[in-house]
Amino acid sequence: MDSVRMDKWLWAARFFKTRALAAQSCELGRITSNDHQAKAARDVRVGDLLRVKNEGGLFEVEVLGLSSVRGPAATAQALYRETEASKVARAKAEEERKAMAEFELPTGRPNKKDRRTISKFRGRVIGF
Template identity: 35%
Template sequence: MPEKEKLRIDKYLWAIRLFKTRTMAADACKAGRVKLDGRNIKPSYEVKIGETYQVSKGIERKVIKVTGLLENRTDAKTAVTFYEDLTPVEQTQAFKSMFHAPMLKRDRGTGRPTKRDRREIDDLQDGFLEGKEDGGESVKEE
């Protein structure tokens, strides 16, 4: 792949596959979700090799260091070689653990949940969504 000497940050973030579209990358820059040394940067900012950027995508936070300039979007295996992920392990694990939530599953053929079943399901979900670790009763404010 030929490397360019000048490359816009929005195009770079799109090419290394951090954002699905270049427009999404540009919008993230405009919204202040892409930072260099704590400063917001514009979508037209020129990327330099060796710089470290903080990128926020929803609840996910990434810290990346530029190791090469990639002009066009390529497959994921190639794209990974053009940046180094410096995101702290605790942050990465916390983000991944959010997707391993327990799934409520009912046996097939048991029919609709009864009123009692529904209350138990709601209590379980309330405790999980509130992030309680002690497993105690939840007190609802009225």
């Protein structure tokens, strides 16, 4: 086997839970292959550089192996190698998500003190 459909490979490599989700991501332009937007029926070959955007983040991977069947996670991880730049970017995004989770939004309507703080933050001056 020298090539596999894009949606099958993404599913076999466990980037998506179903082939339908993989195909839908291709249609939405979330998958690029060698800097070209990929369609679900596009062939994936060993050595291709893929950029995959899913709920886990943005992955930049090099295809190392081909498979059209979904197997264990260890087998799926052997199908590709993530670039170092991608690993760093995903770690940074994860750190930012954790920082945002610590930020607590106030509940309810702002009181007078909160409104004044918001106005100061926006650069507005209230009163004389």
